[in-house]
Structures are given as structure tokens and as C-alpha cells.
Amino acid sequence: MSAEATAISSVDTLAEQLSTYLDTPRINQVRRAYYYAEQAHEGQMRRSGEPYITHPLAVARILADMKLDHQSLMAAMLHDVIEDTGIPKDALSEQFGEPVADLVDGVSKLTQIEFRSRAEAQAENFQKMTLAMARDIRVILVKLADRLHNMRTLGHMSYEKRQRIATETLDIYAPIANRLGMHSLCTELEDLGFSFLYPMRSRYISKAVEKLRGSHREIIEEIRGKLEEKLNERGLPGRIIGREKHLNSIYNKMKFKHKSFHEIMDVYAFRIITDTTDDCYRILGAVHSLYKPLPGRFKDYIAMPKANGYQSLHTTLFGMHVNIEIQIRTEEMEQIANNGIAAHWLYKNDNSAVLEVSQRRVDRWVQGLMEMRERADDSLEFIEHVKVDLFPDEIYVFTPKGKILELPGGATPIDFAYAIHTDIGNACVACRINRNLGSLSQPLQSGQTVEVITAPGARPNPAWLSFVVTGKARSSIRHFLKYQKKAESLELGKTLLKKSLAGFDYTLSQIDEAQRQRVCDHNQAASFDDLLSDIGLGNRMAYIVARQLVSDPGGDSGGSERPDDRGIVNIEAGGHGRGSMTIRGTEGLLVRFASCCKPIPGDPVVGVMESGSGMVIHSDTCRKLPDKDADRSALTPLKWAKDITDEFSVELRVELERQRGVIAEVASAISLADGNIERINVEEQNARLSIVSLVVHVNGRRHLARVMRRVRNVRAVTHIARVRH
Structure with missing residues (x-):
């Protein structure tokens, strides 16, 4: 069969696939875009020797697998037309309408981005990508599908190009796919990126996985059989799928979590897909009655979805001398878990509440990116903030009214305050964690209730920059x-x-x-x-x-x-x-x-x-x-104002005879004079005498004199002096 005939049969196959969720007029529009692109790319070939049109068609098929809308599919067909054939955007607009032309233009601009050049250029380009996403999120979906097909056919490129594109995929595109909840696309991008970047490691892990799978097949079938039996016994609907571990994820666990290959692979993973949310919780009860759940390993992402909209129940069981990981979710949650924001177009007509929440999260994320872009001094600062948000290991905390906020792992009450509103972050002075006063710098834990205490006229402290983790908090503090x-x-x-x-x-x-x-x-x-x-x-x-x-x-x-x-x-x-x-x-x-x-205050002072x-x-x-x-x-x-109430640090040097409890006596004397000890350091001089270095907070010279008088009255003290370096 000729290349032309193959392409036509492929567009027919695609049309057949689209007929499962699109009407005929829309499918015909996709066909029209295909024929237009075929003509435009006439005579152009890919590195593999195939006609160029095979690439746009493959990109459209990836989007069709996600059941994306007809405009995205048309843009997929035409995504290289402006870039490679010199046809202007206006011509596309006339032929296929403004929305499709805008999408193609957006994807073309992203295609011109070369991320791995200098750090600054990379950051500039990330800003362009953010703007494109803000205008229409579908631009990034077409771009991700384009990148996936390029990764699948990367073997035809030179070594340098393979390295550059694979690195860029792992650094930028896979994390964006993850942030948009597109698990299937993300894991394939990661595995392909890993195999091109580290071919030897990838082959080694792949062989080891295959070998292990063969020897584990009996145990897997036995566990699956028992799970099916239990569901049938309770009359619960559910299909059970064995879950594969991905090469990149195995490698990262070995590298960053220092786990051995066998430790990772000795976990048997299953997914149970059912009809309703109620069924999810009933199935959870059924599997817990079959095998013992491991304490602390249960996660309810249905009640508290992840930042990218992912929902599922996770539990780890111990049975048949092995650990069994189980995820339980509905069909709709499965679609969202695999295709994330792309599932939005599939469920658009169902008014799905879950999808609405997912869409809102993505909108909020993109909106947050736009805010950071406006605040950042330069593009490098912007990308530094964004990278934090692309790799979130989320925690979930509550506001006092019970609203859930997701934050990256390691987030502090300051991050929480800025997540609520920039003004609240700027005016934050203290916080309560689970109703008790807490430190503003302590990392929060999932499930905590956090209350922010603000004060009029309060302002961000430069020291906050040393412990905040979210891009929003960092950019807001710097901006202020x-x-x-x-x-x-x-x-x-x-x-x-x-x-x-x-x-x-x-x-x-x-x-x-x-x-x-x-x-x-x-x-x-x-x-x-x-x-x-x-x-x-x-x-x-x-x-x-x-x-x-x-x-x-x-x-x-x-x-x-x-x-x-x-x-x-x-x-x-x-x-x-x-x-x-x-x-x-x-x-x-x-x-x-x-x-x-x-x-x-009280010391004669000058300014330099x-x-x-x-x-x-x-x-x-x-x-x-x-x-x-x-x-x-x-x-x-300079002269001091009259009504100063602030506290200032003073260093004192106290010589004293060594006696039991003498340090406590000195501390007590300072506190009786309303002084606060910031630091105390004991330097032993000999068996009889000690020298104590103290940093005390006072509000002026008179207060200091009162503190020194009290300390001098301690019987063991032989000498006290203020230290000036």
C-alpha cells in the first residue's frame, strides 16, 4: 500500500474512532483540516522517511484517545502549517474560524521555544507558555500530544538532539502534564525521556521487571481471584486491573528514596474501578475484611482531591506474605486520573461536578502563574517560583471554616496565609495550628487546621524568604x-x-x-x-x-x-x-x-x-x-524619640563564682527586672570562677541599668559589664 493510501486509511480509522463521541459535521471538519494540512505539507518528509502528514495525524490520534473536542483535533492536524509552510494565520482563520487559528498560532509559538539554551532564555520561554495556557488551556494539550509523538519517534534524531529533547521533556513537559492531571501522558513522557537520557539504566530495569513479572504471575493471579471473589460475595460492581510500575518511577525511588529494586517490586498493585462513590467506600470495606490494612497507609483522595483534580481511595494491605497496594475509584475518576483536564471535554455535556472542581483548580493554577509573572522582577525569578509549583508533594490543611487548601510539602503558615490572599500574607503576624499558637516557620502537616492572625500595619519580614516554599508567597514577599x-x-x-x-x-x-x-x-x-x-x-x-x-x-x-x-x-x-x-x-x-x-535608646548615636x-x-x-x-x-x-517601647539587644559579660544553681539565679534576676534573655553562653575559666556571656533584650539605658543592678545583687556575681566590640 502506498504512503498516500496508508494516510487515507488512517484518517478513515481516526474518523471511525471519533464517531464514538463526535457528530458527523464535526468529524467532517476534522477531515477537512487533515486534507488541508496534507496539501500544505506536500513533499515534506520526516527524519524517519515517512511523509510529514503522518505526524499531525498521529498527534490528532493521541488527542482522540483522550476524546478531545473537534477544534483541538483540527489544531492538531494544522499545528505545523504556520511554522513549516508559510501559510499565514489569517488564511487559517478564514478557512477554519478564529478559535482554531488561535490554537494553531499558540502551538506554533510554543514550538519555537528552545528550553535548553541559556537559563534566561528558558525562563523567558516559560513565560510565553504561561500566557498561551492562560488564553486557552487546549494549546498546551495539543503541544503535549505533539511532544509525545516526537518522543515516540525520537530514535531518528542525532544523539545531542535526543539528549536535549529528553531533558526538556523531563524538566518541563512531564511536570506540566502531571500538574494538569494527565497521568497516562505524563508517565509515557517520563519513561520515554528516561530511556533516551539513560538507555543502559532503562534497559537494565526493564529486563529486571520482565524477569520478576514472570516469577510473580501466579501470586498476582491468586490475589486478583480472591479480590474478585470478595466483590462477588458482597454483590459489588467492579473491574480489577493489575497496575504496572513505570521505569522512571522505579529509577527515581531507587535514586532518591534509596530503596532497592526488590523492595519496590515486592509490592503488588491493583486498581478497582466501580460505578459510584458509595461503591468505592463499600469496596474499601470489603478488601479490608479480606486482608489486613497497614496502619498510616490509607489515603482518601475522594474527600480531599489532589491539586490536579485526582481522586481515588488508596490503601495498602498485607496478605499472602506481601504488600498489596489498592486504588479504588469510579469510571469518571479513572478518566480524570488518566487524562486530567483533557477529560473536561469528554464530560462537558454531563455537567460533572468533579470536573468542574478540576477545571477550577487548573484555572486557579494558571491564574496564579499569571500573578507571579506580573510580580517577578525577571524571568529567572519567575521560573524559580513556577518550578516549585510544578513538583508539588501536596499536603492538605483546613481553614477554621473547614475549607480545604492544598499546599506543596514543607509549606509553612506563611505559605498558607498567602494562599488565602496576598493581603493576608502581608499582614500576617502569628498563627494558630489546631487552636494552639504555632511558629510561622514550622512546616505544616496534612489535616491540620490553620488560623492566620493579622495586624493592621504589619508587613512581611525579609527572613520569611528563607523558609517559604510556594512561588506565590516568595514572589509576593519580594514584591512587597x-x-x-x-x-x-x-x-x-x-x-x-x-x-x-x-x-x-x-x-x-x-x-x-x-x-x-x-x-x-x-x-x-x-x-x-x-x-x-x-x-x-x-x-x-x-x-x-x-x-x-x-x-x-x-x-x-x-x-x-x-x-x-x-x-x-x-x-x-x-x-x-x-x-x-x-x-x-x-x-x-x-x-x-x-x-x-x-x-x-539613651546611648549617644550617629548614622553611617x-x-x-x-x-x-x-x-x-x-x-x-x-x-x-x-x-x-x-x-x-541622631537623637532618640521619647516614647520608644521596642526592645533592643545588649550583650553583657558576667563574672561569677561557680555555685550550684547560680545560672538560674542570674536568669531569675534578669526576669525580675523585666528583661528577656535571647542567648546565654557559659565559658568556664577555672574551677572557682565562670564567665557568662548574655544577650538580653531591654528597651533603653534605664532599663539596662535596672537589669544590671539586679544581676549585681546576686551574691555569686563578682563583676558585670556591657560588651561593646
Whole structure:
């Protein structure tokens, strides 16, 4: 039979397959798309030597196996037409309508994506893929089917191409298929990717599986027989299928879970497919009466579906000296488990509630991707967030009202807060886990009820970035901090500039717009706000900008600035402005307290501007500050606000005689003076004396004096002093 005749018989076979779920006019539209594509690809061949049209036809067949709608099948037939034959999108639009042309255009754009180039290019392309998915999820379904057929025929490619495409499949496409709940397609992509990336390992595992299966056949048949007998005895409908372990999954369990091949294969897996959800639970009872269930191995994904819409009951039994894994689900759940979001088109006419939930989850996921895309600073940051969401090992937690939220394994209460709403995450200050106060950084466990406590005016803590795991939480925190830093640098810059202008007997309102613009141009700043931000960040000196603002437009632009070897910016010529800047200790990201001298309210303090990171507050007597008066002119005089209630860390060194219970006595003395101990460290000096290093929280010098007096009164204490490095 000629290639042409084979293709025609294949399109007839496809039409026959489609007649099981599509009407004749729709099947004819698919046929029309096929003939159009055949003409367009006339004379083009694949690497295997077959006519090119065999590829689009194979892609359409994969989608037909999933019972996808006629527009997706038409797009499958035409998916390479724009890319390979130069036919424009408008021509397709005229012939087959806007939706089909949009799908083909979307798939063409994804086909141009080369993921394994540089990391940045890969990330850029992932963004394009997200946009395509957001417009129409079917674009990615056609692309996944296209990738599957290419993987099935990858053997004809060069070694380098095989490696690149297999890696890309395992990194990007298989996880997306998994996230969309398309289990069958995902496992085939994984197994093919694995076999091309590691051909030797794949062959070795495949042979070992075949050998083992032969010797296990009797046990498998015996277990199946007993299960069937039990269902018949109870009058329960259900077909029993043996479940195959996939090569890639065996390899990953051996590699990452450090399990031996025999440990993995000594589990016998079955799936029981029945009619209704009620039957699922009845069958569960029946199998539990046949073999003993293993404690802690039962999972109810019917009541709590996975993030990708998957539903099933999972139980592990112990019988006939082996472990037996059983999944129980309905026909509809089986369709969704295998085809995920693709099953949506199959059940579209049934108004299936399960599918609606599944569709909502996918919509929510794609919507979440779009939000992250808007927030991310760059495409690399975006892909870092998305990869977390593509490999979720889910946990399920409850809101206080009983709503279920799925989160990736390792998620914390902060991730939970952001999953509810960005504003709740931003204002989170504490949480209750199962009604008890819990730590914001502790990983949550499935089944816990989490309540988020918020406070008006609260803001995300930069430390959260070290433990959050969801892309949404990470991108929201970074986004907030970026804008907070901008706002704070602007505010701090304005304060410092006003103070410097006061030294020249000027106020900011006296500087007209033209002069501001001249100074901006001179400093190559895009706007006056940018200039203020730069002052706040420590990148420019307030004094020099002030002098430029008050000097004659045509005159000297005043002064030069140069960082000295301590990173402190010096001013050549001129003194500083009058008065001091007031600090409260809660200024945020750009005003920090030096860890060397740990200043507290009441200590004389000065500010040092550090390039790019704002102001660091030092004690006036700190050894790290410059000695020369000329150098000290760069320091900002500061004064403390009157009503500070915040706590500050102070280090104390206590010498004491060694006695039983003396450390407890010192701790008790500190607490009687309302001090909080952050850290205590005992250094043994000799058999008679010990030195204790303490870090205590106090709210000022008076409070510190009270704490030190109490400690001094402990009889064993011979000396106490505040440590300043």
C-alpha cells in the first residue's frame, strides 16, 4: 500500500474512532483540516522517511484517545502549517474560524521555544507558555500530544538532539502534564525521556521487571481471584486491573528514596474501578475484611482531591506474605486520573461536578502563574517560583471554616496565609495550628487546621524568604519588600536632604522645579524622587546634593564624594547641617542597628550611610567609627524619640563564682527586672570562677541599668559589664 493510501486509511480509522463521541459535521471538519494540512505539507518528509502528514495525524490520534473536542483535533492536524509552510494565520482563520487559528498560532509559538539554551532564555520561554495556557488551556494539550509523538519517534534524531529533547521533556513537559492531571501522558513522557537520557539504566530495569513479572504471575493471579471473589460475595460492581510500575518511577525511588529494586517490586498493585462513590467506600470495606490494612497507609483522595483534580481511595494491605497496594475509584475518576483536564471535554455535556472542581483548580493554577509573572522582577525569578509549583508533594490543611487548601510539602503558615490572599500574607503576624499558637516557620502537616492572625500595619519580614516554599508567597514577599525599600529610601533621603538644606538656611519648598531638574540632570538621575532614593540608599551624599540645590544655576556644582576604605562616604569641603535626625528604632529596611556596638535608646548615636543599603546606627563611641574630625563630618547626628517601647539587644559579660544553681539565679534576676534573655553562653575559666556571656533584650539605658543592678545583687556575681566590640 502506498504512503498516500496508508494516510487515507488512517484518517478513515481516526474518523471511525471519533464517531464514538463526535457528530458527523464535526468529524467532517476534522477531515477537512487533515486534507488541508496534507496539501500544505506536500513533499515534506520526516527524519524517519515517512511523509510529514503522518505526524499531525498521529498527534490528532493521541488527542482522540483522550476524546478531545473537534477544534483541538483540527489544531492538531494544522499545528505545523504556520511554522513549516508559510501559510499565514489569517488564511487559517478564514478557512477554519478564529478559535482554531488561535490554537494553531499558540502551538506554533510554543514550538519555537528552545528550553535548553541559556537559563534566561528558558525562563523567558516559560513565560510565553504561561500566557498561551492562560488564553486557552487546549494549546498546551495539543503541544503535549505533539511532544509525545516526537518522543515516540525520537530514535531518528542525532544523539545531542535526543539528549536535549529528553531533558526538556523531563524538566518541563512531564511536570506540566502531571500538574494538569494527565497521568497516562505524563508517565509515557517520563519513561520515554528516561530511556533516551539513560538507555543502559532503562534497559537494565526493564529486563529486571520482565524477569520478576514472570516469577510473580501466579501470586498476582491468586490475589486478583480472591479480590474478585470478595466483590462477588458482597454483590459489588467492579473491574480489577493489575497496575504496572513505570521505569522512571522505579529509577527515581531507587535514586532518591534509596530503596532497592526488590523492595519496590515486592509490592503488588491493583486498581478497582466501580460505578459510584458509595461503591468505592463499600469496596474499601470489603478488601479490608479480606486482608489486613497497614496502619498510616490509607489515603482518601475522594474527600480531599489532589491539586490536579485526582481522586481515588488508596490503601495498602498485607496478605499472602506481601504488600498489596489498592486504588479504588469510579469510571469518571479513572478518566480524570488518566487524562486530567483533557477529560473536561469528554464530560462537558454531563455537567460533572468533579470536573468542574478540576477545571477550577487548573484555572486557579494558571491564574496564579499569571500573578507571579506580573510580580517577578525577571524571568529567572519567575521560573524559580513556577518550578516549585510544578513538583508539588501536596499536603492538605483546613481553614477554621473547614475549607480545604492544598499546599506543596514543607509549606509553612506563611505559605498558607498567602494562599488565602496576598493581603493576608502581608499582614500576617502569628498563627494558630489546631487552636494552639504555632511558629510561622514550622512546616505544616496534612489535616491540620490553620488560623492566620493579622495586624493592621504589619508587613512581611525579609527572613520569611528563607523558609517559604510556594512561588506565590516568595514572589509576593519580594514584591512587597522591593516597593517598601523604594518608599523607605525616598522617605529617608528626603529627611536627610531637609536636614542638610537647613544647614544652608534653606527648606526644600524654597527650591524651584527648574533648579531641582538641573541638579537631577547633573547627577544623571531620572527624577528628583530617584535622587532622594539614592540619598536614602547611601549612594549619594545629602550634603552635596543640598549644596548643589542652593548654589547658582551656572556656578560650582559643589564638592566631590569618594568612598574611603571603610565604605563610609566622605565629604571634601564643608560642614554638616544643623540639628539631629530623630530615630524610633522601627524605621524598617533601610535603618539598621550596628551589630558591633549594639546601640540602645539613651546611648549617644550617629548614622553611617552605607552604599546601597541605607543607614547603619552606631554608638557614638564605637571603635569602627573614624577618629579624625574631618572623617566624622560624614556621620549623621541622631537623637532618640521619647516614647520608644521596642526592645533592643545588649550583650553583657558576667563574672561569677561557680555555685550550684547560680545560672538560674542570674536568669531569675534578669526576669525580675523585666528583661528577656535571647542567648546565654557559659565559658568556664577555672574551677572557682565562670564567665557568662548574655544577650538580653531591654528597651533603653534605664532599663539596662535596672537589669544590671539586679544581676549585681546576686551574691555569686563578682563583676558585670556591657560588651561593646
